[in-house]
Amino acid sequence: PPAVATRGLGLTIGGARILVDVDLTVPAGEMLGVIGPNGAGKTTLFNLISGVLRPTAGTVELDGEDVAGLSITRRARRGLGRTFQTSSLFPQLDLVENVRLASQAKEGAAMSVLAFPLASDRATVTARDCLAQVGLSHLETVAAGNLSHGDKRKLEIAVLLATDPSVILLDEPMAGVGSGDVPGLTEIIRRMHRERGCTVLLVEHHIEVVLGLVDRVAVMHHGRLLACDTPEVVMADATVQSAYLGEGA
Numbered sequence: 001p002p003a004v005a006t007r008g009l010g011l012t013i014g015g016a017r018i019l020v021d022v023d024l025t026v027p028a029g030e031m032l033g034v035i036g037p038n039g040a041g042k043t044t045l046f047n048l049i050s051g052v053l054r055p056t057a058g059t060v061e062l063d064g065e066d067v068a069g070l071s072i073t074r075r076a077r078r079g080l081g082r083t084f085q086t087s088s089l090f091p092q093l094d095l096v097e098n099v100r101l102a103s104q105a106k107e108g109a110a111m112s113v114l115a116f117p118l119a120s121d122r123a124t125v126t127a128r129d130c131l132a133q134v135g136l137s138h139l140e141t142v143a144a145g146n147l148s149h150g151d152k153r154k155l156e157i158a159v160l161l162a163t164d165p166s167v168i169l170l171d172e173p174m175a176g177v178g179s180g181d182v183p184g185l186t187e188i189i190r191r192m193h194r195e196r197g198c199t200v201l202l203v204e205h206h207i208e209v210v211l212g213l214v215d216r217v218a219v220m221h222h223g224r225l226l227a228c229d230t231p232e233v234v235m236a237d238a239t240v241q242s243a244y245l246g247e248g249a
């Protein structure tokens with residue numbers, strides 16, 4: 001089964017149609033870009049997939065199973081991981097502690113008091129490993145609040161990796177970073193996808209970055225899915241071009 005599938009997915013709030021009839025199928029292991037003008041519904045789509053919001057129409061399936069009855073936490077335990085458009089770091093804690101919290105939360109349910117020191121060591125090893133994967137080993141003992149914007153975005157990815165997700169939703173992972181940090185973050189995402197074989201859904205405004213990274217790209221506009229195909233096909237699509245030119249995005 002596909003890693004993620006939505007069928008007829010819709011969200012109407014107070015009469016406003018925020019998401020309309022979205023059918024999206026993401027095969028396991030694919031990297032899918034999700035683009036579209038501001039307000040198109042990209043974050044809403046992620047909120048519906050991860051369980052932050054409940055749809056008013058349609059279904060979300062993970063690995064072929066309808067997850068309507070599953071909370072955010074239970075979807076996360078099944079391997080769904082996401083970052084948020086705004087930072088969710090603990091600024092006063094150092095980098096190892098930030099990442100450890102995530103891996104301990106994953107193991108926490110099964111952890112007895114006696115097993116705690118052992119599990120705690122394992123969480124530290126995992127945390128250091130995840131920091132190495134995003135190139136932040138040299139800053140392990142720095143407080144997260146003192147990082148540059150680019151390094152905060154890298155730390156958010158390390159926190160995500162600590163939960164060992166099989167499906168990763170990245171919502172504007174390069175938001176707020178200087179252009180000098182874009183190539184490094186791009187390479188981290190590329191390597192994460194290649195080495196872990198995970199499924200990735202990537203929302204990002206740096207469109208040239210998206211087109212260079214992904215297998216396919218989904219285009220959203222006014223809550224609808226306009227197109228979903230390879231970057232070459234999608235960018236040659238007249239409907240897509242007029243949607244973008246029309247909104248100046």
Ligand code: ADP
Nearest residue numbers: 013016018036037038039040041042043044045
């Ligand atoms: P994007 O991530 O593509 O920029 P969003 O998914 O954040 O777009 O928002 C899509 C539209 O839905 C926007 O017009 C936004 O104002 C609206 N919206 C999002 N969440 C809510 C909500 N909880 N209540 C009302 N409107 C919302």
Ligand code: MG
Nearest residue numbers: 037038039043
């Ligand atoms: Mg937006």
Ligand code: MG
Nearest residue numbers: 042043044085
């Ligand atoms: Mg958004």
